[in-house]
Amino acid sequence: MSPYISPLFGVAMSVSVLLIMSSSHWVFMWLGLELGTLAFVPILTWWHSSLEVEATVKYFIVQAMAAAMFFFGGLVSTGTEYISSLNQIVGNTGEVMIMLAVAMKLGLAPFHYWVVDVVQGLNYIPGMVLLTWQKVPGLMVLTQLGTTYNSFFLLTLGVLSPLLGGLGGLGQTQVRKLLAFSSNAHLGWLVSGCVIGSLLGITYFALYVVLSLPVFLFLHLLNAVHLNHLRMSLMFNPASGMLVGIGFLSLGGLPPFLGFFGKWLLLTHLVDGFLLGLAIMLIVGTLVSLFYYLRVSYLCLVILGPQQVMIGLSWRKIYMTNLVSGMVVLNMIGLVLVGGVSCLPK
Template identity: 35%
Template sequence: LSLTTSTLITMTSNHWLLAWLGLELNTLSILPIIMKSHHPRATEATTKYFMVQATAATMILMASIMTAWQTGQWSIPHTTPTTTLLTTTAIMLKLGIAPLHLWYPQVLQGITMNTALVISTWQKIAPLTLLYMTHHNLNTQVLLLLGLASALIGGWAGLNQTQTRTIMAFSSIAHMGWLITAMTMNPGLTTLTMLTYLITTIATFKPLAMSKTMLDVGTSWPLSPTTLTTTMMTLMSLGGLPPLTGFMPKWLILKELTSAGLTLIATLILMASLPSLFFYVRLAYLTTLTTPPSTTNTTHKWR
């Protein structure tokens, strides 16, 4: 309830203090959920998450006070170039966008898959709303570079991972890169990209909730091939493979970039998405096209 309320406070507020209050309430309400398992890794993840989010929230509070001091306005759209830069940095830190992404895979690695789902989806809505409300003041070149860096790092760093949660963390970083690239071009397209990301991420995370590594996913094929086939389809969709849903926002973003004459950026971000697609295909191959270790007389439940 607190999670929902805090996000709604930030989304509906036009005042910097209310937005900051919503973000702080959001952070405090997720901490017990992360700590739920009482595992040492969960405690470590909670501490890291709290420190990162508290730092970002302090930066937003400082930026809002500077804005009020310089302009005499507390409303969110009224910002100066300095405070806009500070706010953007804080939001990038909250979202786990490169180069401020290092905390994100480490936090996701120490928590359960369901909690990781909440952090990867719901917790991104409030900071993105703030970014959305201040987008007309943002530096387009900086956002495009950050988006490209996120797509590159999310793709290349994910290649080296075997744990499903870490793979999904780097996947999320890459998707956030596409999202802020869309924000520089067309705010309406950002909403579509975010909705597609939310739907496909939820559809991917839920079946993977019982697995920790790629091999765990592979052993579930004999038990439930239908679920696993659907999971593989959503993974391919996350990778942006045509003609699946995840391809549509990427195609529209590339169209917007080329229309604006940014063909080089469009080519680079398209190439950056190839490693992401590769590790999704690798995950699909390991799960559906290879058989798990078993004896020759093993009976499959679905036959």
């Protein structure tokens, strides 16, 4: 792909988000979603490998099915507005179809298996965009279309995602699949936050992006495919192993890391809203997924050993030392933020 054409696709993806933000009708939301999808498809095949082409075809087929379901749900909801008898029979079927279509586009459970297959065939950079930025248009649609009935439906899917994301990643040894299941688990927390309050969802999404970007970038530099391959790569890059290990601990939501702050913030609002069952189910799903977070962190921080990290750091690579130190400090401020927020008057 020409470097002069690729920025246009990034601009189109940004325009799709702006179109959804400024729209109040489902047709323009549908146009915004499809504009972002069509702009993202060429980015998936950047390196033109056979695995990328296969993953792109899978992504396009799923997105096309979801787009057809979204449009049909919009037509159903529009038709029932003018026919009272049909409205009594059909009810909120159109809105439910729209919500299911957006859930399929996001990869929300139980429609999450396509995300695992697509991410497995991609490089880390397009996979990072798929698991971060491509969630924004769908989440904005869910936030704008949310009602009392739809909120209960979305909270049900939000509880299901951490459970399936945790169980699905237990037996995985492929690094990209672990990241896909991890993203699905975080997506359940993110959808629950968007339903409770849009500002809460934005905060959790920003924290997830800040934690995920360094992990994806360093795994891209290491070119790790399998956990055993990751171990061999980290033997020659011990400083990167320290950052990846702490990044996975932070994604797991352990204190005092930064990922703990996002989960604590959401759980506080759930308890204040007397949604104790939802909070317990989210915690259970996170504890299940914590197993593979700890497995990767153990591989990066314990098996390599601190003496190898100190030997591997050289004064000629002082920029790497500063970068790792800065990211470690950033991930260690979770309890500081919790303490500061707790002292604020309510």
